[in-house]
Amino acid sequence: TIIDDSLKYLRIMFAGIPVVMAYNILASILRALGDGRTPLYAMIVAAVINVALDLLFVLGFHWGIQGAAAATVIAQLCSGIFCLLAISRVEVLAFTREDFKMEGTLCLYLMKLGLPMAFQNAIIAVGGMIVQFVVNGFGVLFIAGFTATNKLYGILEVAATSYGYAMVTYVGQNLGAKKIDRISKGMRSALIVAMVTSAVIAAAMLLFGKVVLGCFISGSPEDVAVTMNIAYHYLAIMSVFLPILYVLHVTRSALQGMGDTLLPMASGIAEFVMRTGTAILLPVFLGEEGIFYAEILAWIGADVILVTSYYLRMKKMKALQSS
Incomplete structure (x- = not known):
């Protein structure tokens, strides 16, 4: 039973990895601009949402371990959206369609740093x-x-x-x-x-x-x-x-x-x-x-x-x- 519950929790958490990556990237961009407060506020928001959803999903809906995992992923998603909204207000970081085109040299450089x-x-x-x-x-x-x-x-x-x-x-x-x-x-x-x-x-x-x-x-x-x-x-x-x-x-x-x-x-x-x-x-x-x-x-x-x-x-x- 413990193994089964652990696997359920891990599958949901692993499915939420893109959400975690998005928050980390967005928070890092903000810190690089000298803004350390917004990532902090985002994590505070995420913590409050996580607790609230834990109570709702586990105690209210009786979803058990899966509810706890879902609450964590949703809270992390909210923290990522919070940082994205903050970045959208920074003029120099305004997104354009061209920004989403892959640049091979830049991607390789980032991989060299990140791997x-x-x-x-x-x-x-x-x-x-x-x-x-x-x-x-x-x-x-x-x-x-x-x-x-x-x-x-x-x-x-x-x-x-x-x-x-x-x-x-x-x-x-x-x-x-x-x-x-x-x-x-x-x-x-x-x-x-x-x-x-x-x-x-x-x-x-x-x-x-x-x-x-x-x-x-x-x-x-x-x-x-x-x-x-x-x-x-x-x-x-x-x-x-x-x-x-x-x-x-x-x-x-x-x-x-x-x-x-x-x-x-x-x-x-x-x-x-x-x-x-x-x-x-x-x-x-x-x-x-x-x-x-x-x-x-x-x-x-x-x-x-x-x-x-x-x-x-x-x-x-x-x-x-x-x-």
């Missing part, structure tokens, strides 16, 4: 599935604790993702204007803000993590206590090392803003190797404790490549500008 990023995200996702496979061998309570903490991963990462979007736009604009020094200054400022933000989020998780985790954990008092210890221990480890993740997002996005998607892809491969290698090998020596460091070492592996690549690329660009 490495797609591959990077794919291998990171596969690495996550391998880690989950390893986790599944440690018992129900460990799975519950590990999963509860992963539900908070979005909160830990949310600001890092936002800074990443900002850096792609900022670096791309300054590179186009040939203001290389401004890229360096912006990078330093972004890293400082990222470090402060990650420290604040980490402190909040360490202080109030158990309260938040309690929203995702249920069962008998004994099971809840064991699950909570596992979940909070994992959360504490990720919180302490959170600055590493923020460096990853800022640096990777800076390189992407320079039009370099190959090195970020290489960092994704490093993440995959470190995450899966740690998940498979460390538990042999450290038991359950070893699995908690798979994510941390994946971040470190990516950072080594990204920070080094950024430094060398900036050094090269500054040399070319001064010559």
Whole structure:
């Protein structure tokens, strides 16, 4: 029954992939213009619609898992339409019939930029599935604790993702204007803000993590206590090392803003190797404790490549500008 319901959910979500792609493209265009508010408003609208439709489809129409999936796709469609309406008001982006003619050179260039990023995200996702496979061998309570903490991963990462979007736009604009020094200054400022933000989020998780985790954990008092210890221990480890993740997002996005998607892809491969290698090998020596460091070492592996690549690329660009 679980497999059947999962397949129903996946089929509807996969059918909605064009909707997700449309939103991502439209939101990226807006961010490239320096408009980060409209994509945010679009996601707020989508979240409200999603909740409302979940209640209507699941509780009202009794459509179950299929209703929840349909609500998500419709909400994402609304967010895409919201961004499209905003773009239609930008004069320089007004569509004409000629704009829909395919240009081979431009399509190839966009594929060259996009495919490495797609591959990077794919291998990171596969690495996550391998880690989950390893986790599944440690018992129900460990799975519950590990999963509860992963539900908070979005909160830990949310600001890092936002800074990443900002850096792609900022670096791309300054590179186009040939203001290389401004890229360096912006990078330093972004890293400082990222470090402060990650420290604040980490402190909040360490202080109030158990309260938040309690929203995702249920069962008998004994099971809840064991699950909570596992979940909070994992959360504490990720919180302490959170600055590493923020460096990853800022640096990777800076390189992407320079039009370099190959090195970020290489960092994704490093993440995959470190995450899966740690998940498979460390538990042999450290038991359950070893699995908690798979994510941390994946971040470190990516950072080594990204920070080094950024430094060398900036050094090269500054040399070319001064010559």
